[in-house]
Amino acid sequence: MQKPLILVTNDDGITAPGLRALVRYMKEIGEVVVVAPDSPQSGMGHAITLDNALYSKKVTIDLENGGHEEYSCSGTPADCVKLALQEILGRKPDLCVSGINHGSNSSINVIYSGTMSAAIEAGIEGIPAIGFSLCDYSWEANFKSTETEVKKIVEEALSNGIPKGVVLNVNIPKTKGEGVKGIKVCRQARANWKEKFDKRTNPMGKDYYWLTGEFELLDKGEDTDEWALSNGYISIVPTQFDLTAHHAIQDINNWSFNE
Template structure:
């Protein structure tokens, strides 16, 4: 039997340490092909390139024996997955993993995440997919304590599958060398960003704005990703890309929409 084919991507760029850490785990589980942005694409969400050309080329980032086949792409994380599935891979991947992101993608952050959008793009195409993030924004973050959880979750997904229409949003707490306490399946916490724009003036006198803000947790539940992370657990949130608010349909159907 062929080894599982694992598509690896991210939003921090093809040289990011988090991507290198993810590759090191996936090489233990199957055949790895990497298609990742040639530069950081954090916060791009599900943006795709439609008004410009896309470029891709084979690259060698790791020179050791057994290094995976890698492609850099000039586009967004979602572009990387589209290009991989349509043009670059010789066969359909058994799973797509995205990350490991430098920084949290828990709660409302999933909306803005390029890491998760890459996973969602794979899910839309029917490929089981997982987005991995570490709650540490440092480029020099220590990914090692969370890698056992990354491996375990991926192994389980390969064995049991991920329900269609769903991808997994996995966040790993920043922890010491002992690692997380365990893994919890959670719901997405209700939260928001209290945003502000810092108005500044450039040396040539032009005004510009710098986005700042504070994360507001609006949820005190003990079954959420934010609770799990704050208590040193890896959070696993099943995330769907059907954005229909199904519970609202009966209410809207009571409106007199067809009366003139």
């Protein structure tokens, strides 16, 4: 039987340790092609390149784990997926996996996430897709601890399929060597960022700003991704890219538009 074709991408850049780990895991499951940004693209959301040329080249990053094709792209994570599907891959992939991100993409962070936007771009094109994130921002994060669960989730997705119009947002807690307690399918917790800009002045006297903030959890539910992660579980949030608030349609239809 033909191995499943798995497109691997991310937002931390093609040399990121999280992506290198994900490539190794996916090579045990299927045929891998990597198309990833040539530099970090964190926080880009679903941005795409319109006013600049896109560049891509075939690269070799990891000789020890070679035997698959890799391409760097000058654009955003969403650009990488678009370019892969339209110009690089010879057939439609069976799965797109994005990550493993250095840091959480749980709760409201999904809105800003380049990792998840790459997965969502694949989902828009009808390709089953999963975004993986480890809640550890360190470049030296222990991605080896994610191997068993990441492969299990991918194998289940390939075996059972992902519901149409849905992309999986998977976050893995940072553990201290004891491993995770299990996997929970959750809803996205209500939260926001209490942000402020740190105003500074450069040596030339010109003002500039540095965005800072604190994560504010507004949700006490025990069925959320934040609860799962804080209690040692991997969270899986089925995420849809249809942003329609279906529950609000009737209420807004009752407005007096035509009176």
